[in-house]
Amino acid sequence: MKGDSLVIIPTYNEKKNIEAIIKEVLSQGEEFEVLIVDDNSPDGTGDIVREILREESRVHLLERKGKLGLGSAYIIGFRWALKRDYQFIYEMDADFSHDPSNLSIIRKSLLEEGFDLVIGSRYKNGVNVINWPISRLLLSYSANLFAKKIIGVPLSDLTSGFKGFKREVLNSLDFKKINAEGYGFQIEIHFYTYWNKFRIKEVPIIFVERRSGDSKMSKKIIWEAFWIVWKLGLSRLFKRI
Ligand SMILES: Nc1nc2c(ncn2[C@@H]2O[C@H](COP(=O)(O)OP(=O)(O)O)[C@@H](O)[C@H]2O)c(=O)[nH]1
Numbered sequence: 001m002k003g004d005s006l007v008i009i010p011t012y013n014e015k016k017n018i019e020a021i022i023k024e025v026l027s028q029g030e031e032f033e034v035l036i037v038d039d040n041s042p043d044g045t046g047d048i049v050r051e052i053l054r055e056e057s058r059v060h061l062l063e064r065k066g067k068l069g070l071g072s073a074y075i076i077g078f079r080w081a082l083k084r085d086y087q088f089i090y091e092m093d094a095d096f097s098h099d100p101s102n103l104s105i106i107r108k109s110l111l112e113e114g115f116d117l118v119i120g121s122r123y124k125n126g127v128n129v130i131n132w133p134i135s136r137l138l139l140s141y142s143a144n145l146f147a148k149k150i151i152g153v154p155l156s157d158l159t160s161g162f163k164g165f166k167r168e169v170l171n172s173l174d175f176k177k178i179n180a181e182g183y184g185f186q187i188e189i190h191f192y193t194y195w196n197k198f199r200i201k202e203v204p205i206i207f208v209e210r211r212s213g214d215s216k217m218s219k220k221i222i223w224e225a226f227w228i229v230w231k232l233g234l235s236r237l238f239k240r241i
């Protein structure tokens with residue numbers, strides 16, 4: 001149905017990607033709208049989006065005062081979406097690591113196969129990551145194995161940032177409990193969705209490292225994810241006891 005899908009894209013300094021990524025998402029079909037959550041990017045990403053808004057009613061923009069992190073950007077996007085009629089809500093990066101043509105595949109699984117959360121997985125059929133140094137790949141892959149063991153959620157890509165939710169899943173989440181800003185945020189979302197017994201599917205995607213702009217990954221984000229995994233693992237253990 002027209003406009004049933006909202007793709008949320010958080011941005012920080014994405015001026016080289018923003019126009020093209022919006023265009024690609026919109027070209028996936030009339031079902032899709034876009035919400036950009038920009039943290040007052042110094043490179044003027046927000047200004048470019050404001051220009052696009054004037055012509056394109058399927059594009060929306062939320063702006064925050066400064067760089068506050070990806071997790072809380074998604075949460076304000078989710079709240080915005082839930083106040084409106086969108087049935088399917090997606091997370092996607094601005095840097096073309098996630099191929100917009102997968103959006104229709106994800107939507108189809110939500111709409112026709114009865115899944116509540118459909119995750120684009122880099123590790124579903126082997127390893128599908130292009131242009132990452134081996135050190136980053138090893139870190140991501142081993143972090144996923146570790147997280148899976150500790151939190152008891154049998155997904156191959158717990159840190160994936162490309163996915164689609166039915167609105168019911170987001171409605172069920174207690175956003176006050178979700179505090180991480182980086183990969184830990186994705187782990188928390190997957191943890192609560194899985195243990196709330198929603199139906200989850202992983203579809204294989206090919207993740208391509210960005211060609212333009214810079215990654216915002218940092219040591220802080222890695223440590224945050226590490227502690228989140230222990231926190232969630234322990235909370236599960238105590239609930240069982
Ligand atoms: N609004 C907002 N977006 C962010 C922030 N940090 C990263 N992003 C966006 O989140 C997406 C993924 O970030 P990226 O740096 O590519 O992370 P990586 O793919 O893990 O290296 C991109 O669209 C970024 O512009 C942030 O603090 N605020």
Ligand SMILES: [Mg+2]
Binds near residue numbers: 215
């Ligand atoms: Mg990236």
